[in-house]
Amino acid sequence: MDIKKGDLVLVISGKDKGKRGKVISVLPAEEKVVVEGVNIVKRHVRPSAKMRQGGIVEKPAPLYRCKVMLICPRCNQPTRIKHTFLEDGKKVRVCSKCKEIIDRV
Ligand SMILES: [Zn+2]
Numbered sequence: 001m002d003i004k005k006g007d008l009v010l011v012i013s014g015k016d017k018g019k020r021g022k023v024i025s026v027l028p029a030e031e032k033v034v035v036e037g038v039n040i041v042k043r044h045v046r047p048s049a050k051m052r053q054g055g056i057v058e059k060p061a062p063l064y065r066c067k068v069m070l071i072c073p074r075c076n077q078p079t080r081i082k083h084t085f086l087e088d089g090k091k092v093r094v095c096s097k098c099k100e101i102i103d104r105v
Helices: none
Strands: 008-011 020-027 032-035 040-045 055-060 068-071 081-085 091-095
Antiparallel strands (some): 008 068, 040 055
């Protein structure tokens, strides 16, 4: 999985196409990501101690990683992710547009 929690991504397909948001969780086993404000689903919630009235809760549902593109924090463009190795052997992500290392090292 090349997308990480905290990344800013652009949605490239589906009903939220064109939306940008921050990745709030990553599900590597399912190849899915959860993006803030994207793929919102409404859930009916039964009354509980927490929500006495019950009602409708809106929350982002996971979407496939292939439906989003990383927005490079350096050049602010949606980009493909490349990988490179640093001198110490650490694998880092690189923006294919500006060639900058995306990961903070
Ligand atoms: Zn870039």
